[in-house]
Amino acid sequence: MIEEATTVGNxxxxxxxxxxxxxxxxxNRSLWKKQSIYRVPTSVKDLNSKVYEPGLVSLGPYHHGTPKLKAMEEHKYRALHCFLKRRNHPISVYVEALEEIVEDLMGSYDLLEEEWRDTSRFLQLMIVDGCFLLxxxxxxxxxxDKxxxxxxxxxxxxxxxxxxxxxxMIENQVPLIVLTTLAATAWGRTVDEVRLSLKP
Structure with a gap:
């Protein structure tokens, strides 16, 4: 029996x-360590899709471009404008900060579609949505304006x-590190200092 197993093993x-x-x-283990934002299985969504679909604003890549959410895109860019104006930093400072961690950010998403593997497009989304959220x-x-x-x-x-x-919503998020990195860059602090300030 041992001899037979050895033969099969060869x-x-x-x-x-x-x-x-x-x-x-x-x-899988290395991917799972990074992932924090997941797709809801279709079989679960089919039970009540409205529970899993945003009604006003898309955040992150999963629902970006959904027709009923496009109206909010203009407001996101206005938020970005105010965010940049308030701290008086060029947008390139934020791009550079997020570029350093872009692989981790992409790795945060389960089943990220190929169109979002374009680093420039992905970073633009993270900056616009991250500043809007802040x-x-x-x-x-x-x-x-009032x-x-x-x-x-x-x-x-x-x-x-x-x-x-x-x-x-589980599919409608950006990684927390986006917010802490943008805030740290804006206020001249480290990401760890920003994280500590968020703790109750």
Whole structure:
């Protein structure tokens, strides 16, 4: 029996299969360490798709470009403008900061589509969506017109509940490191200092 097992173990396809299984296991483990934003399985979504689809704003790559969410894109760019103006840093400073961690950011997403493997396109999305989120979270409404449909006090009252639901959706997120890196760069602090300031 031992001799038979040894003979089987020496077959080329058995050796190749063992290599594949080992490499797949190691690959999956390294991927799973990075991933923090996941796709909801279609079978789960089909039960009630509205629960898993944002109603007002897309964040990150999964729902970007969805027709019903396109109206919010203009507001995101206005938020980016105010964010940049407030700190008076060129956008290149933020791009450089996120470029250093772009592989980790891409690795945060489960099943990232090929179109988002373009580093330039992906970084643009992270900066626009990240700055928009910081503006929402920090509620820096004083930089906006009092009649602004999103960033005024009235705009916040009208949209905040739907926006908060969208922000919490599992497929509709940006990695936390995007926010901490943008904030650290804006305020001249380290990412660790920003993380510590977020702890209760």
């Amino acid at each position: 077959r080329e396809w058995v050796i190749e299969l063992e290599k594949q299984v080992r490499s797949l296991d190691n690959r 503006e929402i979270i920090l509620e820096l409404w004083f930089d906006y 009649n602004d449909p999103i960033f005024s006090e009235q705009g916040s009252l009208n949209n905040k509940d739907v926006m908060m639901e969208d922000i919490l």
